[in-house]
Amino acid sequence: xxxxxxxxxxxxxxxxxxxxxxxxxxxxxxxxxxxxxxxxxxxxxxxxxxxx
Numbered sequence: 001x002x003x004x005x006x007x008x009x010x011x012x013x014x015x016x017x018x019x020x021x022x023x024x025x026x027x028x029x030x031x032x033x034x035x036x037x038x039x040x041x042x043x044x045x046x047x048x049x050x051x052x
Contacts, residue, residue: 008041
């Protein structure tokens with residue numbers, strides 16, 4: 001089952017908010033994860049759009 005782009009964007013936003021409350025090394029990791037979630041959102045969006 002494919003998850004919608006909104007799922008991944010919301011997940012990225014939650015991770016970014018969490019990154020505000022942790023040490024620098026953990027923050028870097030969380031921000032990298034958020035970027036990965038955004039990339040998944042883009043792929044999910046591309047997957048949903050019809051090919052013309």
